[in-house]
Amino acid sequence: MGRKPVVHRRLAEDDIDRAIAYYVKEAGPAVATDFVSQLESAVQQISKHPAMGSPRYALELQISGLRQVPLKSFPYLVFYIEHEKFIEVTRVLHGNMDLPSWVEGDI
Numbered sequence: 650m651g652r653k654p655v656v657h658r659r660l661a662e663d664d665i666d667r668a669i670a671y672y673v674k675e676a677g678p679a680v681a682t683d684f685v686s687q688l689e690s691a692v693q694q695i696s697k698h699p700a701m702g703s704p705r706y707a708l709e710l711q712i713s714g715l716r717q718v719p720l721k722s723f724p725y726l727v728f729y730i731e732h733e734k735f736i737e738v739t740r741v742l743h744g745n746m747d748l749p750s751w752v753e754g755d756i
Contacts, residue, residue: 653699653734654735655692655736656737657738664740665741687721687722688720691721692727696736700716701718702718714732715739717729725743726744727740727741728741
């Protein structure tokens with residue numbers, strides 16, 4: 650099975666930038682680098698296996714195709730939608746947020 654290209658919505662890029670800035674400030678550059686590495690690993694896995702993510706929020710929010718995967722050591726979820734030719738990362742949000750309200754209007 651091949652990989653599908655992954656694109657990030659602007660909101661997802663903003664989410665990632667905020668998380669990196671937080672980790673640099675609060676925990677240091679090494680932790681921020683680990684966050685980026687885990688995020689990249691998750692995106693690579695999604696690219697290879699798009700159906701791996703949970704459709705929980707797709708059902709809850711009635712957003713067709715929405716899936717999410719957690720990062721291994723960070724409390725963040727990567728939200729994405731698989732399209733025919735690519736995968737779209739829609740948001741990267743902290744798991745303690747009110748996720749439905751953050752995701753609902755943006756998809």
